[in-house]
Amino acid sequence: MPHISLSNLTISYGNQKVLQNITVDIPNNEITTIIGPSGCGKTTLLKSLNRLVDLYEEIHVQGEVRIDGANIYDPKADVLALRKKVGFLSQKPYPLPMSIRDNITFGPRIHEMNGKNLLCQIQKLEKHIPIDSLCPNGRQKETKLGKNPEMAYLVEYYLRLAGLWDEVRERLDAPATQLSIGQQQRLALARALAVEPEVVLADEPTSALDPISAQLIEKQFKILKNYYTIVVVTHILRQARRIADYVIFFYLGELVEHGPAEQVFSAPRDPRTRAYISGEIS
Amino acid sequence: MVWRRTKDRIVGNSMLLAVAFANSIVFAMALGLFVKSWPIFLKKSIPHLLLSSSWHPMKGEFGFYPFIVGTVEVTAIAMILAVPVCLLSAIYLSEYAHHRFREFSRVVVDIMAAIPSVIYGLWGVIVVVPFVRALGKALETPTTGYSLLAGGIILAIMVSPIIISVSLEVLRTVPVHARETALALGTTKWEAIKHVVLRSALHGIFSAIVLGFARAFGETIAVLMIVGNVPKVPTSIFDPAYPLPALLANNYGEMMSIPLYSSALLLSALILLFVVSAFNVTAHLTLMRIEKR
Amino acid sequence: MKKRKAEETVFKLLMIASITLILCILAGVLTVIVIKGASSLTLAMLIQTPEGGYYLGKGGGIANAIIGSFYLAFGASLLSLLFGLPVAFALQKEYLSPRLAHLTRLSLDILWGIPSIVYGAFGFIIMVYLGLRASLLGGIIALALLMLPITIRSIEEVIRMTPPELKEISYALGTTRIETTLSVVLRQAIPGIMTGVLLAFGRGIGDAASILFTAGYTDYIPRSLFDPVASLPLAIFFQVATPIPEVQQRAYASAFVLLVIVFLVSLISRLLSRRFSRHMVR
Numbered sequence: 015m016p017h018i019s020l021s022n023l024t025i026s027y028g029n030q031k032v033l034q035n036i037t038v039d040i041p042n043n044e045i046t047t048i049i050g051p052s053g054c055g056k057t058t059l060l061k062s063l064n065r066l067v068d069l070y071e072e073i074h075v076q077g078e079v080r081i082d083g084a085n086i087y088d089p090k091a092d093v094l095a096l097r098k099k100v101g102f103l104s105q106k107p108y109p110l111p112m113s114i115r116d117n118i119t120f121g122p123r124i125h126e127m128n129g130k131n132l133l134c135q136i137q138k139l140e141k142h143i144p145i146d147s148l149c150p151n152g153r154q155k156e157t158k159l160g161k162n163p164e165m166a167y168l169v170e171y172y173l174r175l176a177g178l179w180d181e182v183r184e185r186l187d188a189p190a191t192q193l194s195i196g197q198q199q200r201l202a203l204a205r206a207l208a209v210e211p212e213v214v215l216a217d218e219p220t221s222a223l224d225p226i227s228a229q230l231i232e233k234q235f236k237i238l239k240n241y242y243t244i245v246v247v248t249h250i251l252r253q254a255r256r257i258a259d260y261v262i263f264f265y266l267g268e269l270v271e272h273g274p275a276e277q278v279f280s281a282p283r284d285p286r287t288r289a290y291i292s293g294e295i296s
Numbered sequence: 297m298v299w300r301r302t303k304d305r306i307v308g309n310s311m312l313l314a315v316a317f318a319n320s321i322v323f324a325m326a327l328g329l330f331v332k333s334w335p336i337f338l339k340k341s342i343p344h345l346l347l348s349s350s351w352h353p354m355k356g357e358f359g360f361y362p363f364i365v366g367t368v369e370v371t372a373i374a375m376i377l378a379v380p381v382c383l384l385s386a387i388y389l390s391e392y393a394h395h396r397f398r399e400f401s402r403v404v405v406d407i408m409a410a411i412p413s414v415i416y417g418l419w420g421v422i423v424v425v426p427f428v429r430a431l432g433k434a435l436e437t438p439t440t441g442y443s444l445l446a447g448g449i450i451l452a453i454m455v456s457p458i459i460i461s462v463s464l465e466v467l468r469t470v471p472v473h474a475r476e477t478a479l480a481l482g483t484t485k486w487e488a489i490k491h492v493v494l495r496s497a498l499h500g501i502f503s504a505i506v507l508g509f510a511r512a513f514g515e516t517i518a519v520l521m522i523v524g525n526v527p528k529v530p531t532s533i534f535d536p537a538y539p540l541p542a543l544l545a546n547n548y549g550e551m552m553s554i555p556l557y558s559s560a561l562l563l564s565a566l567i568l569l570f571v572v573s574a575f576n577v578t579a580h581l582t583l584m585r586i587e588k589r
Numbered sequence: 590m591k592k593r594k595a596e597e598t599v600f601k602l603l604m605i606a607s608i609t610l611i612l613c614i615l616a617g618v619l620t621v622i623v624i625k626g627a628s629s630l631t632l633a634m635l636i637q638t639p640e641g642g643y644y645l646g647k648g649g650g651i652a653n654a655i656i657g658s659f660y661l662a663f664g665a666s667l668l669s670l671l672f673g674l675p676v677a678f679a680l681q682k683e684y685l686s687p688r689l690a691h692l693t694r695l696s697l698d699i700l701w702g703i704p705s706i707v708y709g710a711f712g713f714i715i716m717v718y719l720g721l722r723a724s725l726l727g728g729i730i731a732l733a734l735l736m737l738p739i740t741i742r743s744i745e746e747v748i749r750m751t752p753p754e755l756k757e758i759s760y761a762l763g764t765t766r767i768e769t770t771l772s773v774v775l776r777q778a779i780p781g782i783m784t785g786v787l788l789a790f791g792r793g794i795g796d797a798a799s800i801l802f803t804a805g806y807t808d809y810i811p812r813s814l815f816d817p818v819a820s821l822p823l824a825i826f827f828q829v830a831t832p833i834p835e836v837q838q839r840a841y842a843s844a845f846v847l848l849v850i851v852f853l854v855s856l857i858s859r860l861l862s863r864r865f866s867r868h869m870v871r
Contacts, residue, residue, distance in 0.1 A: 066480060069472075071395075094482045094590070102480035108473045111495045120491070121481045126590075202477075209481055304765035311684060314675035318741070319696045321734065325703070325711045332714055381607040388604035401608065408615050410855050411848070412795025414822040418829055418844050419618050422625070453614055460611070486597035507702070514704025516798040517822070521829060541706045541798070548713070548802045565710035569703060576702035580695065 023077035050264035101211035109190035121209035176204035196227025333563035366537035373448025386463035409457035417521035439534035447523035466500030516541035626845020654824035665732035677744035728804025747781025780865030787858035797822035
């Protein structure tokens with residue numbers, strides 16, 4: 015399992031410093047929430063963990079982000095493998111312009127994952143999250159195993175894992191743009207999981223969703239944390255209280271405080287944290 | 297007070313009149329050309345006009361086939377040459393180039409679009425025709441250089457601005473989010489373009505190509521100067537050809553003298569009007585629908 | 590993995606080659622015309638009209654063509670502005686229903702794409718109908734029809750940039766549509782109108798196919814609208830066609846003059862639009 019640790023990470027856009035000297039370790043197999051007021055750099059921090067920040071033209075990164083001991087900002091680092099290992103869910107889901115089935119199989123196909131290692135991957139996962147536990151009504155002969163039985167099984171498994179299978183199993187070949195936004199976000203979750211990441215990053219994953227879809231996503235995260243390390247950025251304090259195991263409080267580009275959730279929420283050490291949690295600043 | 301309202305109504309109505317006028321121009325053109333080409337419909341059947349290769353106006357023979365083939369072939373050559381180069385350029389400008397280079401290229405493309413076609417024709421005579429002649433000699437196919445290939449090359453250059461600029465615009469409207477989503481899954485930049493960006497922009501790019509095609513189909517002067525103007529169906533790209541617009545331009549002088557000649561020529565104008573407009577309408581409707589999304 | 594990166598490298602190379610090709614072609618076109626043209630240009634050419642036998646190599650110049658082109662383009666710009674401005678104004682929603690506006694725009698798009706030779710043929714039909722011969726007036730009519738969609742489209746683009754709030758403020762004071770249009774929209778749009786007219790002017794002065802049938806050709810400068818008129822594009826066209834090398838040199842020189850005119854017009858319109866958009870309310 016990866017050990018994510020940041021040391022003295024500083025990121026600036028041109029002359030503006032967005033992240034200042036961040037040093038923190040992200041715990042494994044827990045849901046870590048990054049909380050703080052909007053516009054303080056939380057998204058930039060998240061995007062620095064899978065080097066999505068590389069896309070911004072004038073970005074300058076100093077310091078290190080070590081995943082499994084290796085600094086991902088090393089010039090020789092393999093960005094494609096990094097992004098396979100660290101999955102990303104954005105605030106507003108973007109369904110790829112293809113069918114629901116193809117959305118899920120897109121990642122595995124790109125990474126040239128085929129029959130054998132697909133099954134391997136799912137078997138490993140099933141040890142922790144057996145597929146039967148995801149079927150509330152018991153599992154009948156669901157998948158029509160056609161030409162590519164491994165892929166079909168993969169599609170079913172990850173859609174179940176994301177809590178979307180029952181709603182789409184009749185229309186896997188329909189365009190993904192037909193789904194509601196809550197369904198699209200769950201599809202994005204299944205899609206991100208299908209490439210076999212070890213970490214899942216989520217940038218305000220429920221802020222664009224209705225309460226029911228939001229609840230579904232939170233429920234899936236709680237199931238997934240047994241197998242993945244999850245990092246969620248949220249500006250909804252109540253959501254953090256519901257799902258967080260570990261909390262990082264961020265204010266104006268600075269890492270103010272971090273620690274286990276009960277500790278930060280009940281006995282924050284920094285006055286700024288106290289002010290945020292009590293609602294004085296938002 | 298009343299005067300102000302009256303003034304508003306009068307001016308408003310005259311503006312509507314201007315709009316009606318603008319809208320009716322296309323119909324007037326189609327109608328006028330149709331009426332003027334009617335005599336030849338009476339004398340000859342449509343299949344004969346379209347498929348006969350015999351063009352002897354003095355004897356009253358008007359077979360349009362060589363000209364139709366010439367137009368289609370020179371346009372096809374132009375598109376085959378232009379489309380890959382333009383699409384690759386547009387993708388590069390949209391996805392890989394620094395934004396200052398993109399702006400610079402936009403200016404370059406605008407300049408290319410502004411150059412009058414007679415100047416492209418002149419350049420074709422100076423540069424392209426000798427080039428084709430040399431190429432023909434190297435390939436053991438003797439040619440004067442005034443050929444389909446020369447016409448195709450110059451047309452390809454002339455339609456490049458429109459294909460590039462429309463494709464570029466379409467690619468820029470694909471949201472950044474699309475690329476981010478693909479990249480976050482671990483694709484290379486090119487894979488993100490291939491599987492996500494291009495797929496989203498497909499309709500728009502297709503429209504860009506159609507617009508280029510329509511432009512090439514109707515281009516007259518530059519092609520006229522270098523394509524050879526021999527009314528025979530070309531057998532190779534090194535043969536001369538005689539596209540419809542060139543036919544019209546070359547022979548307008550004789551229009552009045554030979555009976556039925558002006559009808560025949562105006563018929564070719566009518567054909568041009570319809571074919572080009574059909575392509576343009578399709579492309580514009582598609583682009584409008586994309587804009588709405 | 591290597592295959593994926595190799596594919597990207599191959600396509601990147603192809604892309605760079607393509608854009609380089611485009612840039613080189615433009616450079617090539619301009620260089621050849623400028624070099625050949627500037628070297629054959631003499632002051633005498635610019636200010637003299639052709640003497641007898643000009644196309645066979647005798648003396649004279651292309652002043653008739655230069656002045657003729659200006660007469661044609663100028664007259665056509667005025668005519669197309671006269672008809673185009675009301676149409677551009679009418680496309681605002683106060684005057685035309687959205688459906689009619691949509692139809693009109695489609696109609697203008699069709700006109701925009703019609704080959705200039707068809708405008709020439711249609712102009713010819715109108716001339717015959719009106720009993721005109723090939724003349725300045727005939728050329729102006731054909732060119733004005735050609736320029737109309739260009740003029741309308743550029744003016745309309747500028748009109749569309751008028752912020753609706755600005756118009757609302759004017760209407761709230763109790764003005765009629767035409768009063769708002771003239772005092773608010775027109776004032777904002779004047780630079781755009783100038784740019785649009787210049788754009789159309791540049792397009793019109795270089796066009797040959799539309800005036801081939803309709804403007805005629807002559808060695809003299811027309812003294813009335815009913816005289817035939819020479820033009821630069823046709824001058825070039827006729828001069829290229831002769832087998833005599835001195836005359837062909839003149840073609841290059843005429844091409845150079847035309848190119849310079851078109852570029853100056855384009856440059857001025859670009860500068861004007863940039864200068865005036867600073868003062869626009871957005």
